[in-house]
Amino acid sequence: MNNNLGVKEQIQQNLQKRNKRLMEKAVPALLFTAAFISVLTTIGIVLTLVFDTMQFFRHVPFWEFFTSTKLSPLSREPSFGILPLINGTIISSLIAMCVAIPIGLTSAIYLSEYASERVRKLVKPMMEVLAGIPTIVYGFFAYSFVTPLLAYIIPDLGAKNVLSPGIVMGIMIIPLVASLSEDAMSSVPNSMREGALALGATRLEVTMKVIIPAAISGIIASFVLAVSRAIGETMIVTIASGSSKNFTFDITESMQTMTAYIVEFTSGDAGSGTVGYYSLYAVGFTLFVFTLVMNLIAQYISRKFREAY
Amino acid sequence: MKNRLLLNQVMKYTFFLLTLVALGVLAVLIVQVFTQGIGWLNWSFLTSKLSLNPERAGILGVIVGTVMLMIVVGPVTMVLGICTAIYLEEYAKKSRFQSFIQTNISNLAGVPSVIFGLLGLTVFSRMFGLGSSILAGGLTMSLLVLPIVVVASQEAIRSVPQFLREASYGMGATKWQTIRRIVLPAALPGILTGMILSLSRAIGETAPLVVLGIPVLIMPIPSSIMDDFTALPIQIYYWTLDAVLTPEYANLAAATIIVLLIVLFVMNSAAIFIRNKFQKRY
Numbered sequence: 001m002n003n004n005l006g007v008k009e010q011i012q013q014n015l016q017k018r019n020k021r022l023m024e025k026a027v028p029a030l031l032f033t034a035a036f037i038s039v040l041t042t043i044g045i046v047l048t049l050v051f052d053t054m055q056f057f058r059h060v061p062f063w064e065f066f067t068s069t070k071l072s073p074l075s076r077e078p079s080f081g082i083l084p085l086i087n088g089t090i091i092s093s094l095i096a097m098c099v100a101i102p103i104g105l106t107s108a109i110y111l112s113e114y115a116s117e118r119v120r121k122l123v124k125p126m127m128e129v130l131a132g133i134p135t136i137v138y139g140f141f142a143y144s145f146v147t148p149l150l151a152y153i154i155p156d157l158g159a160k161n162v163l164s165p166g167i168v169m170g171i172m173i174i175p176l177v178a179s180l181s182e183d184a185m186s187s188v189p190n191s192m193r194e195g196a197l198a199l200g201a202t203r204l205e206v207t208m209k210v211i212i213p214a215a216i217s218g219i220i221a222s223f224v225l226a227v228s229r230a231i232g233e234t235m236i237v238t239i240a241s242g243s244s245k246n247f248t249f250d251i252t253e254s255m256q257t258m259t260a261y262i263v264e265f266t267s268g269d270a271g272s273g274t275v276g277y278y279s280l281y282a283v284g285f286t287l288f289v290f291t292l293v294m295n296l297i298a299q300y301i302s303r304k305f306r307e308a309y
Numbered sequence: 310m311k312n313r314l315l316l317n318q319v320m321k322y323t324f325f326l327l328t329l330v331a332l333g334v335l336a337v338l339i340v341q342v343f344t345q346g347i348g349w350l351n352w353s354f355l356t357s358k359l360s361l362n363p364e365r366a367g368i369l370g371v372i373v374g375t376v377m378l379m380i381v382v383g384p385v386t387m388v389l390g391i392c393t394a395i396y397l398e399e400y401a402k403k404s405r406f407q408s409f410i411q412t413n414i415s416n417l418a419g420v421p422s423v424i425f426g427l428l429g430l431t432v433f434s435r436m437f438g439l440g441s442s443i444l445a446g447g448l449t450m451s452l453l454v455l456p457i458v459v460v461a462s463q464e465a466i467r468s469v470p471q472f473l474r475e476a477s478y479g480m481g482a483t484k485w486q487t488i489r490r491i492v493l494p495a496a497l498p499g500i501l502t503g504m505i506l507s508l509s510r511a512i513g514e515t516a517p518l519v520v521l522g523i524p525v526l527i528m529p530i531p532s533s534i535m536d537d538f539t540a541l542p543i544q545i546y547y548w549t550l551d552a553v554l555t556p557e558y559a560n561l562a563a564a565t566i567i568v569l570l571i572v573l574f575v576m577n578s579a580a581i582f583i584r585n586k587f588q589k590r591y
Contacts, residue, residue: 020483027485028400034392035401038414038459041452045424048431103327110324123328130335132577134513136542137566140549141338144345144559159553174331202317225419232421234516235542239549259423259516266430266520284427288420295419 049288052281056080059275065282069247073265073276080279082286084247088255089290092166092237093230095251099170100226104177105219111178112185113207124179131175139239142168147240160242160254169236173226180225184218185211217305221298228294232287234259258287342570346563354564358530359539363557368565370530374443374538375512381447381534382454382511387504389451390458391493394500397459398466399488418456425453426520434521441522443534449517454507461503465496498587505580509573515542541569 057065060080068081107127111120147164151157157164188211196206212219242254243264256264265280357367393410401407429449439445469492477487493500523543531538539547545562552559 023485024483031392031396031400034389035396035410037389038393038410038417038455042413042417044432045420045428048428103330106324106327107331110328114321114324123332126332126335130331132509132573134542134569136513136515136545140545140562140566141341143549145341171331171334202313204317204320228419234421234423235546239546259421262423262427263516263519266522281427284424288424291419291421292416295416
């Protein structure tokens with residue numbers, strides 16, 4: 001301790017040091033609390049879903065929920081079968097994949113293997129714009145533009161149908177497939193490209209026989225993630241696919257997805273504590289499990305089958 | 310021999326054309342929305358209250374609702390996001406806890422937004438009794454966009470070179486002093502970019518708010534964060550639904566979409582500007 005300082009200054013210096021030491025201890029604790037919020041969120045999601053889903057299965061047998069094709073939550077004798085919703089979800093996602101996979105993958109191939117730096121710098125930001133448009137806007141677009149357009153081609157198309165939101169959902173997902181697949185393809189080292197080109201292969205052959213096989217894990221992972229996005233997508237299907245709970249495979253008809261059911265039921269007047277209210281959580285839980293499994297599969301594929309160079 | 314080269318050329322243009330399909334749809338979407346809505350977008354539309362009469366309806370209350378929602382989402386996400394990122398990058402580096410939280414965050418990013426709506430409905434609306442207030446909506450939205458801020462901030466913090474930290478330690482600074490005075494200022498542009506991107510996601514997100522049970526009724530302009538509210542995407546949703554009965558509502562929805570798209574465009578441009586202008590390369 002410096003003897004030239006007065007007692008007051010010494011005390012002040014000690015205080016400052018103590019404060020500093022306290023800060024060094026307190027700050028990590030505070031930061032840890034913040035980091036823990038994300039864990040709490042996950043726990044919160046799982047707990048709310050599990051708790052109210054259990055309430056639901058007190059009223060409706062487990063077996064009936066997963067095998068009945070009849071869903072009429074608001075009728076006098078309500079029936080809760082989730083199959084119509086699962087059917088609607090799978091069909092709309094399949095339509096979306098039929099649009100997103102071919103276009104997304106070819107865009108990725110073009111951007112990664114063919115495009116010049118100038119074209120890439122132009123196209124990529126536009127893809128990002130496409131990815132940044134809110135889904136409600138796509139929903140509006142599907143309902144007020146794509147459905148009337150499709151009605152010219154398919155005359156008996158319903159005003160609400162699953163085809164139009166499926167297609168628009170596919171367009172929404174293109175940037176996801178394109179950017180993830182492109183990442184996978186551009187991370188294939190250039191030496192492999194050059195090696196194949198030097199052997200006389202064309203760009204197309206290089207892409208098909210060298211680049212895609214080498215990047216296949218990343219590409220498949222992007223497809224799986226895209227499916228997960230399509231399953232979880234809400235506003236497009238809510239607006240353009242309507243709320244008919246039919247168990248049908250006719251894509252010109254209205255179908256309801258799991259997400260749309262949740263939206264319809266919460267924005268309606270489902271009183272808390274009714275079986276209908278709890279069915280919301282049972283459907284939410286099924287949806288959560290679907291997307292979680294998809295995401296885990298995607299992570300597993302990209303980790304397990306990654307080729308390291 | 311010739312065939313192979315020809316096929317290559319043909320496929321090249323096929324790939325190019327398919328790439329253009331996505332961008333073409335983007336163009337069609339924008340043109341369609343603008344032609345439908347631009348005639349309805351004028352000063353009185355922006356400054357009058359909601360009304361059942363499409364001729365007199367305006368979105369002042371909707372804009373106020375969106376702004377107030379952002380006033381809740383912004384600070385909450387910023388504090389939680391940056392703190393989480395600092396903890397993960399500076400304190401918990403390479404620990405088991407870090408990889409646990411990291412996996413958790415990437416899984417949260419994949420949870421559908423309706424599920425966040427259900428969480429908000431159960432926890433914030435019912436358990437905390439916040440109803441369908443701006444606060445309930447804002448907190449739900451914050452949890453939804455949190456992963457975006459965390460990941461962006463982590464990247465920004467990671468890109469601050471180690472020698473800056475070491476120089477600071479060498480001068481006798483403590484860990485927290487180094488983080489606060491050296492790391493955070495250097496990482497600020499990246500963090501801000503992530504922040505803006507997460508807010509622009511929150512502005513366009515509809516499903517969680519609808520699940521919280523935002524009322525459809527015409528309501529007064531909200532004055533505090535405990536009030537009920539409506540926001541741009543919700544209004545678009547209801548107007549699109551009601552267009553079955555009153556076709557003019559579709560035009561109002563289109564006009565509101567234009568407002569929403571312009572806001573998003575400005576925000577994203579700001580993010581890109583900040584990234585290009587202030588990001589230092591070491």
